[in-house]
Amino acid sequence: MKVALENWRQARHAELSGPDSWLGLVGLFWLEPGSNRVGSGDDCPVRLPTGPAWLGELDWQAGRLLWRAADGSERELQTDREGKPSTVDHENLSFFVVDRDSRFAVRLRDRDWASRRPFVGLACFPEDPAWIITADWLPLEPPLMMEVPNVSGELKPVSVAFRAVFAVDGQNVELLPMSVGEREVFFVFRDRTSGKETYGAGRFLKANPAVDGRITLDFNRAFNPPCAFTPFATCPLPPPENWLPFAVPAGEKRWQGDH
Template structure:
């Protein structure tokens, strides 16, 4: 195993075992325009697992979202639409707002989660050089408009301008990216290990951008989506075009494997 792959696996472990891990998520609560009560009471739209019956209110007015605690001054909150969202902390609890195609939801996290159940770690297939594949990066003309579902059943329209094309054991394969950025290209895929050795809803893969019409797909870096660790994530699902007709025994295995 290369040092680069060892470092990546160590980073994954640190991310999932830390206080801000997906394993610490305690709830996902969809907001309504207007006032949204936050607290441990049953009549709160955002229900905290502990703390005051009424901690404060999230106020959604048009494009603005603000937090009004019962004790203290109001402040405007940023969602995750354009980067790191604003967090509201109370003792061991923290919550922040996610924007999903104009719908807002509060994600509640317990930052002390590991004290109750420490992270058991991840399992991986043995590193395999044959699963670091150099693919052709071909232009789609015209671009493809693709409806991508997430685990909640909602659809997001993705405009795809390129595809990765490669061969495995004589089989011609195409993978469509979910997003193409300046620093990385993001794929969501399924294969014949899905639901067996790996997470049933598929896996994620991030790679460096293409160079000179080639893109390197290193499936040793395939990893579980957040929804493999918590029901409070809204992960995209692989489109049918990205259902590979063979097993990819590389990268992360399903949690607990």
């Protein structure tokens, strides 16, 4: 188990220190239907920190998104709604479009960010087998419809059909998943370490799908959400149902560069 956890932490470090890290984001720009100019000029709603005054334009029409570059080339872009989005690159800058409930926004990334401020790593609690918890995976009948807020103050409806039920030191608690897929179950939670030893807005946790009505929650793999590293993320916040009434001294601690 210790080797597996160390491998997981090394993969996290590689992800956060690489050119596509959340730490490399330098802008988030919400688009309007129609033409949106991209460049370093004052008239560009998608404002680049460097480069030409006009790099091109993003044309959002009837749910389609076209990139028209200054050189006359044109291509349709895919957002992150169905997976990995299309990217547009210019020197060290790269941008892509995210879809948030049919609202489009450009995320701008500086892929050379680490040359100026290398990632020094994350502090973590020591591994503790006591925080590998097998919970009951119980259906909710009827399913619960929650409005989950994000860091931008928006609400997203989430349908919850199951809950993970377990006990810690005699306290019976439950966690509601934000999503349940074929490969993983995703949770967002807070606990008594939030805002102190861990990130104030809570942490994320992924688990393998339940088997025979049981699901394993390994809190040693609780990790910081993207919004712990950048103001240009739109992370979901833990619903009140997922505010645990005790400390969970496991997983990633608050990032030292936390803003």
